Amino acid sequence: MTTKLNVFAEQFAIAGTFTISRGSKTVADVVRVTLTRDGQVGQGECVPYARYGESMAQTVAAIEALAPAIANGLDRAGLQSALPPGAARNAIDCAFWELEAKLAGVSVAELAGVSMPESIVTAYTISLGTPEAMATAARAARDYPLLKLKLGGVGDRERLAAVREAVPQARLVVDANEAWVPDDLAANLLACRAVGIELVEQPLPAGNDAALADIEHLVPICADESAHGLATLGTLVGRYDAVNVKLDKTGGLTEALDLVRAGKAKNLKIMVGCMVATSLSMAPAALLAGQADWCDLDGALLLAADRPGGFKFADGVMRAGGIWGGRPA
Numbered sequence: 001m002t003t004k005l006n007v008f009a010e011q012f013a014i015a016g017t018f019t020i021s022r023g024s025k026t027v028a029d030v031v032r033v034t035l036t037r038d039g040q041v042g043q044g045e046c047v048p049y050a051r052y053g054e055s056m057a058q059t060v061a062a063i064e065a066l067a068p069a070i071a072n073g074l075d076r077a078g079l080q081s082a083l084p085p086g087a088a089r090n091a092i093d094c095a096f097w098e099l100e101a102k103l104a105g106v107s108v109a110e111l112a113g114v115s116m117p118e119s120i121v122t123a124y125t126i127s128l129g130t131p132e133a134m135a136t137a138a139r140a141a142r143d144y145p146l147l148k149l150k151l152g153g154v155g156d157r158e159r160l161a162a163v164r165e166a167v168p169q170a171r172l173v174v175d176a177n178e179a180w181v182p183d184d185l186a187a188n189l190l191a192c193r194a195v196g197i198e199l200v201e202q203p204l205p206a207g208n209d210a211a212l213a214d215i216e217h218l219v220p221i222c223a224d225e226s227a228h229g230l231a232t233l234g235t236l237v238g239r240y241d242a243v244n245v246k247l248d249k250t251g252g253l254t255e256a257l258d259l260v261r262a263g264k265a266k267n268l269k270i271m272v273g274c275m276v277a278t279s280l281s282m283a284p285a286a287l288l289a290g291q292a293d294w295c296d297l298d299g300a301l302l303l304a305a306d307r308p309g310g311f312k313f314a315d316g317v318m319r320a321g322g323i324w325g326g327r328p329a
Contacts, residue, residue, distance in 0.1 A: 033045070138163045242270065282318075
Protein backbone atom coordinates (compact mmCIF):
# COMPACT_ATOMS: atom_id res chain seq x y z
CA MET A 1 0.00 0.00 0.00
CA THR A 2 3.01 2.31 -0.36
CA THR A 3 2.30 5.48 -2.34
CA LYS A 4 4.95 6.24 -4.98
CA LEU A 5 5.56 9.81 -6.12
CA ASN A 6 6.97 10.81 -9.50
CA VAL A 7 7.60 14.35 -10.72
CA PHE A 8 8.15 15.65 -14.25
CA ALA A 9 9.24 19.10 -15.48
CA GLU A 10 7.48 19.79 -18.78
CA GLN A 11 7.12 22.58 -21.31
CA PHE A 12 4.25 23.48 -23.65
CA ALA A 13 4.39 26.03 -26.45
CA ILE A 14 2.00 28.97 -26.24
CA ALA A 15 0.04 29.88 -29.36
CA GLY A 16 1.84 33.10 -30.22
CA THR A 17 2.90 35.29 -27.28
CA PHE A 18 1.24 35.81 -23.90
CA THR A 19 1.87 39.34 -22.61
CA ILE A 20 0.96 41.03 -19.32
CA SER A 21 2.31 44.12 -17.57
CA ARG A 22 5.30 42.20 -16.19
CA GLY A 23 6.48 40.75 -19.51
CA SER A 24 5.88 38.21 -22.26
CA LYS A 25 6.40 34.49 -22.74
CA THR A 26 6.05 31.96 -25.52
CA VAL A 27 6.16 28.73 -23.51
CA ALA A 28 4.40 27.43 -20.41
CA ASP A 29 6.64 25.64 -17.90
CA VAL A 30 4.68 23.19 -15.75
CA VAL A 31 5.43 20.50 -13.19
CA ARG A 32 3.39 17.30 -13.30
CA VAL A 33 3.10 14.93 -10.34
CA THR A 34 1.82 11.36 -10.25
CA LEU A 35 0.94 9.39 -7.12
CA THR A 36 0.55 5.63 -7.55
CA ARG A 37 -0.94 3.19 -5.06
CA ASP A 38 -2.68 -0.15 -5.40
CA GLY A 39 -2.74 0.09 -9.18
CA GLN A 40 -4.36 3.51 -9.27
CA VAL A 41 -2.70 6.76 -10.38
CA GLY A 42 -3.58 10.32 -9.39
CA GLN A 43 -2.15 13.30 -11.26
CA GLY A 44 -1.64 16.97 -10.54
CA GLU A 45 -0.02 19.91 -12.31
CA CYS A 46 1.33 23.24 -11.16
CA VAL A 47 2.98 26.35 -12.56
CA PRO A 48 5.89 27.76 -10.53
CA TYR A 49 5.52 31.55 -10.64
CA ALA A 50 8.49 33.90 -10.37
CA ARG A 51 6.27 36.72 -9.03
CA TYR A 52 5.90 34.63 -5.87
CA GLY A 53 9.55 33.60 -5.67
CA GLU A 54 9.05 30.18 -7.27
CA SER A 55 11.18 28.46 -9.91
CA MET A 56 10.95 25.15 -11.73
CA ALA A 57 14.03 23.78 -9.98
CA GLN A 58 12.90 24.85 -6.51
CA THR A 59 9.42 23.45 -7.03
CA VAL A 60 10.63 20.10 -8.35
CA ALA A 61 13.06 19.83 -5.42
CA ALA A 62 10.34 20.61 -2.87
CA ILE A 63 8.09 17.95 -4.36
CA GLU A 64 10.83 15.31 -4.59
CA ALA A 65 11.80 15.94 -0.97
CA LEU A 66 8.38 14.70 0.14
CA ALA A 67 8.65 11.35 -1.67
CA PRO A 68 9.93 9.44 1.40
CA ALA A 69 7.25 10.91 3.67
CA ILE A 70 4.52 10.06 1.16
CA ALA A 71 5.86 6.51 0.83
CA ASN A 72 5.70 6.28 4.63
CA GLY A 73 2.07 7.39 4.82
CA LEU A 74 1.90 11.18 4.52
CA ASP A 75 -1.59 11.87 3.19
CA ARG A 76 -3.44 14.88 1.81
CA ALA A 77 -4.35 16.13 5.30
CA GLY A 78 -0.72 15.96 6.42
CA LEU A 79 0.40 17.65 3.22
CA GLN A 80 -1.35 20.88 4.23
CA SER A 81 1.22 21.49 6.98
CA ALA A 82 4.15 19.77 5.25
CA LEU A 83 4.28 22.46 2.54
CA PRO A 84 3.11 26.09 2.48
CA PRO A 85 0.51 27.33 -0.03
CA GLY A 86 2.06 27.47 -3.47
CA ALA A 87 2.73 25.57 -6.65
CA ALA A 88 4.51 22.54 -5.18
CA ARG A 89 1.71 21.75 -2.74
CA ASN A 90 -0.88 22.29 -5.47
CA ALA A 91 0.46 19.55 -7.75
CA ILE A 92 0.67 17.01 -4.93
CA ASP A 93 -2.69 18.00 -3.43
CA CYS A 94 -4.52 17.55 -6.74
CA ALA A 95 -2.78 14.22 -7.33
CA PHE A 96 -3.93 13.07 -3.88
CA TRP A 97 -7.52 14.10 -4.66
CA GLU A 98 -7.59 12.03 -7.83
CA LEU A 99 -5.85 9.06 -6.24
CA GLU A 100 -8.27 9.06 -3.29
CA ALA A 101 -11.26 9.26 -5.62
CA LYS A 102 -10.02 6.41 -7.81
CA LEU A 103 -9.31 4.20 -4.82
CA ALA A 104 -12.85 4.92 -3.55
CA GLY A 105 -14.42 4.40 -6.98
CA VAL A 106 -15.99 7.86 -7.10
CA SER A 107 -15.41 11.15 -8.89
CA VAL A 108 -13.38 13.89 -7.25
CA ALA A 109 -16.51 16.06 -7.36
CA GLU A 110 -18.39 13.46 -5.31
CA LEU A 111 -15.49 13.13 -2.90
CA ALA A 112 -15.35 16.92 -2.47
CA GLY A 113 -19.12 17.29 -2.19
CA VAL A 114 -19.46 19.74 -5.07
CA SER A 115 -21.36 19.75 -8.34
CA MET A 116 -19.33 19.88 -11.52
CA PRO A 117 -21.13 21.94 -14.20
CA GLU A 118 -21.57 20.19 -17.55
CA SER A 119 -20.23 23.28 -19.27
CA ILE A 120 -18.39 26.37 -18.07
CA VAL A 121 -18.24 29.81 -19.63
CA THR A 122 -14.62 30.91 -19.37
CA ALA A 123 -13.06 34.26 -20.05
CA TYR A 124 -10.75 34.40 -23.05
CA THR A 125 -7.62 36.48 -22.51
CA ILE A 126 -6.53 39.30 -24.80
CA SER A 127 -2.83 39.95 -24.22
CA LEU A 128 -1.49 43.43 -23.48
CA GLY A 129 -0.62 45.39 -26.60
CA THR A 130 -1.33 48.61 -28.42
CA PRO A 131 -4.96 49.73 -28.56
CA GLU A 132 -5.07 48.74 -32.22
CA ALA A 133 -3.56 45.30 -31.62
CA MET A 134 -5.90 44.56 -28.73
CA ALA A 135 -8.92 45.73 -30.74
CA THR A 136 -7.90 43.42 -33.58
CA ALA A 137 -7.45 40.49 -31.19
CA ALA A 138 -10.78 41.19 -29.50
CA ARG A 139 -12.53 41.38 -32.88
CA ALA A 140 -11.07 38.00 -33.81
CA ALA A 141 -12.39 36.61 -30.52
CA ARG A 142 -15.81 38.26 -30.76
CA ASP A 143 -17.64 34.91 -30.57
CA TYR A 144 -16.40 34.42 -27.01
CA PRO A 145 -19.03 35.61 -24.53
CA LEU A 146 -16.49 36.94 -21.99
CA LEU A 147 -13.16 38.60 -22.79
CA LYS A 148 -10.42 39.41 -20.28
CA LEU A 149 -8.21 42.34 -21.25
CA LYS A 150 -4.65 42.51 -19.93
CA LEU A 151 -3.81 46.14 -19.15
CA GLY A 152 -0.50 47.81 -18.36
CA GLY A 153 -0.88 51.37 -17.03
CA VAL A 154 -0.09 54.13 -19.52
CA GLY A 155 -2.48 53.99 -22.46
CA ASP A 156 -5.07 51.80 -20.77
CA ARG A 157 -7.96 54.20 -21.35
CA GLU A 158 -7.19 54.16 -25.06
CA ARG A 159 -7.04 50.37 -24.97
CA LEU A 160 -10.45 50.20 -23.28
CA ALA A 161 -12.07 52.51 -25.81
CA ALA A 162 -10.57 50.68 -28.79
CA VAL A 163 -11.63 47.24 -27.59
CA ARG A 164 -15.16 48.34 -26.74
CA GLU A 165 -15.55 49.87 -30.19
CA ALA A 166 -14.31 46.62 -31.74
CA VAL A 167 -16.64 44.34 -29.72
CA PRO A 168 -19.65 46.42 -28.62
CA GLN A 169 -21.64 43.40 -27.39
CA ALA A 170 -18.94 41.45 -25.52
CA ARG A 171 -18.80 41.10 -21.77
CA LEU A 172 -15.45 42.47 -20.59
CA VAL A 173 -13.29 42.14 -17.50
CA VAL A 174 -9.80 43.62 -17.15
CA ASP A 175 -6.61 42.67 -15.32
CA ALA A 176 -3.96 45.32 -14.65
CA ASN A 177 -1.55 42.88 -12.94
CA GLU A 178 -0.49 45.60 -10.43
CA ALA A 179 0.36 48.14 -13.16
CA TRP A 180 -1.78 51.11 -12.05
CA VAL A 181 -0.79 53.84 -9.59
CA PRO A 182 -3.08 55.44 -6.99
CA ASP A 183 -3.12 58.82 -8.77
CA ASP A 184 -4.68 57.24 -11.88
CA LEU A 185 -7.03 54.88 -10.09
CA ALA A 186 -10.17 57.07 -10.07
CA ALA A 187 -9.85 58.07 -13.73
CA ASN A 188 -9.13 54.49 -14.81
CA LEU A 189 -12.12 53.12 -12.90
CA LEU A 190 -14.30 55.82 -14.45
CA ALA A 191 -13.08 54.79 -17.91
CA CYS A 192 -13.82 51.17 -17.08
CA ARG A 193 -17.34 52.00 -16.01
CA ALA A 194 -17.90 54.07 -19.14
CA VAL A 195 -17.25 51.06 -21.41
CA GLY A 196 -19.13 48.55 -19.27
CA ILE A 197 -16.28 46.64 -17.62
CA GLU A 198 -17.67 44.07 -15.16
CA LEU A 199 -14.59 43.59 -12.99
CA VAL A 200 -11.11 45.06 -12.50
CA GLU A 201 -8.44 42.66 -11.30
CA GLN A 202 -5.51 43.77 -9.14
CA PRO A 203 -5.18 47.41 -10.23
CA LEU A 204 -2.47 48.31 -7.68
CA PRO A 205 0.65 46.50 -6.46
CA ALA A 206 -0.15 44.05 -3.69
CA GLY A 207 1.90 46.04 -1.18
CA ASN A 208 0.13 49.28 -2.08
CA ASP A 209 -3.51 48.20 -2.14
CA ALA A 210 -4.52 49.98 1.06
CA ALA A 211 -5.53 52.88 -1.20
CA LEU A 212 -8.45 50.77 -2.42
CA ALA A 213 -10.18 51.27 0.92
CA ASP A 214 -10.42 55.02 0.38
CA ILE A 215 -11.85 55.26 -3.12
CA GLU A 216 -15.27 54.66 -4.63
CA HIS A 217 -15.42 51.34 -6.41
CA LEU A 218 -17.11 52.46 -9.61
CA VAL A 219 -16.46 48.92 -10.89
CA PRO A 220 -16.01 45.88 -8.61
CA ILE A 221 -12.34 45.25 -7.82
CA CYS A 222 -10.88 41.74 -7.56
CA ALA A 223 -7.78 40.65 -5.65
CA ASP A 224 -5.30 38.43 -7.47
CA GLU A 225 -1.66 39.04 -6.51
CA SER A 226 -2.92 40.21 -3.10
CA ALA A 227 -4.81 36.95 -2.51
CA HIS A 228 -3.20 33.60 -1.79
CA GLY A 229 -4.57 31.18 0.78
CA LEU A 230 -6.84 31.58 3.78
CA ALA A 231 -4.17 33.51 5.69
CA THR A 232 -4.50 36.48 3.33
CA LEU A 233 -8.29 36.65 3.26
CA GLY A 234 -8.63 39.06 6.17
CA THR A 235 -6.49 41.69 4.42
CA LEU A 236 -8.90 41.83 1.46
CA VAL A 237 -12.06 42.90 3.29
CA GLY A 238 -12.73 46.59 2.83
CA ARG A 239 -10.30 46.82 -0.08
CA TYR A 240 -11.71 44.34 -2.58
CA ASP A 241 -15.11 43.18 -3.76
CA ALA A 242 -13.97 39.83 -5.12
CA VAL A 243 -11.12 37.34 -4.89
CA ASN A 244 -9.44 35.38 -7.68
CA VAL A 245 -8.95 31.83 -6.40
CA LYS A 246 -6.04 30.11 -8.13
CA LEU A 247 -4.93 26.67 -7.01
CA ASP A 248 -1.27 27.50 -7.59
CA LYS A 249 -1.63 30.19 -4.94
CA THR A 250 -3.83 28.33 -2.44
CA GLY A 251 -1.62 25.26 -2.69
CA GLY A 252 -4.26 22.99 -4.11
CA LEU A 253 -7.94 22.17 -4.26
CA THR A 254 -8.16 21.48 -0.52
CA GLU A 255 -7.48 25.04 0.59
CA ALA A 256 -9.19 26.50 -2.50
CA LEU A 257 -12.50 24.91 -1.43
CA ASP A 258 -12.07 26.42 2.04
CA LEU A 259 -11.13 29.82 0.57
CA VAL A 260 -14.26 29.93 -1.59
CA ARG A 261 -16.46 29.16 1.41
CA ALA A 262 -14.69 31.69 3.62
CA GLY A 263 -14.71 34.37 0.90
CA LYS A 264 -18.44 33.99 0.36
CA ALA A 265 -18.99 34.25 4.11
CA LYS A 266 -17.28 37.64 3.96
CA ASN A 267 -19.50 38.72 1.03
CA LEU A 268 -16.68 38.59 -1.49
CA LYS A 269 -17.54 37.50 -5.03
CA ILE A 270 -15.50 34.67 -6.49
CA MET A 271 -13.43 34.42 -9.64
CA VAL A 272 -11.81 31.07 -10.38
CA GLY A 273 -8.56 31.69 -12.22
CA CYS A 274 -5.52 29.89 -13.58
CA MET A 275 -2.01 30.24 -14.90
CA VAL A 276 -1.14 29.41 -18.51
CA ALA A 277 -1.04 25.62 -18.29
CA THR A 278 -2.65 22.46 -19.61
CA SER A 279 -6.09 21.04 -18.90
CA LEU A 280 -4.55 19.01 -16.09
CA SER A 281 -4.29 22.31 -14.19
CA MET A 282 -7.74 23.51 -15.28
CA ALA A 283 -9.65 20.37 -14.26
CA PRO A 284 -9.31 20.64 -10.45
CA ALA A 285 -10.07 24.38 -10.60
CA ALA A 286 -13.18 23.65 -12.67
CA LEU A 287 -14.70 21.99 -9.60
CA LEU A 288 -15.06 25.51 -8.17
CA ALA A 289 -16.91 26.85 -11.20
CA GLY A 290 -20.37 26.14 -9.82
CA GLN A 291 -19.65 28.49 -6.91
CA ALA A 292 -17.94 31.23 -8.93
CA ASP A 293 -19.23 34.52 -10.31
CA TRP A 294 -16.57 34.54 -13.06
CA CYS A 295 -14.41 31.75 -14.47
CA ASP A 296 -11.07 32.43 -16.11
CA LEU A 297 -9.91 28.95 -17.04
CA ASP A 298 -8.60 29.49 -20.55
CA GLY A 299 -4.99 28.50 -19.77
CA ALA A 300 -5.08 25.43 -22.00
CA LEU A 301 -6.86 27.38 -24.73
CA LEU A 302 -3.80 29.66 -24.98
CA LEU A 303 -1.46 26.75 -25.77
CA ALA A 304 -0.41 25.61 -29.23
CA ALA A 305 -1.46 22.10 -28.15
CA ASP A 306 -3.02 20.77 -24.94
CA ARG A 307 -2.51 17.38 -23.34
CA PRO A 308 -4.54 14.50 -24.81
CA GLY A 309 -7.94 14.23 -23.13
CA GLY A 310 -8.06 17.90 -22.25
CA PHE A 311 -11.04 20.21 -22.08
CA LYS A 312 -13.06 20.80 -25.22
CA PHE A 313 -13.50 24.51 -25.99
CA ALA A 314 -16.13 26.03 -28.25
CA ASP A 315 -16.57 29.82 -28.31
CA GLY A 316 -15.51 30.26 -24.70
CA VAL A 317 -17.53 27.33 -23.35
CA MET A 318 -15.48 24.49 -21.92
CA ARG A 319 -16.54 20.89 -21.39
CA ALA A 320 -14.62 18.17 -19.58
CA GLY A 321 -12.44 15.90 -21.67
CA GLY A 322 -11.71 13.22 -19.04
CA ILE A 323 -8.09 14.15 -18.30
CA TRP A 324 -8.62 14.20 -14.50
CA GLY A 325 -11.41 13.57 -12.06
CA GLY A 326 -11.31 10.23 -10.32
CA ARG A 327 -13.16 6.90 -10.60
CA PRO A 328 -11.09 3.72 -11.03
CA ALA A 329 -8.79 3.58 -14.02
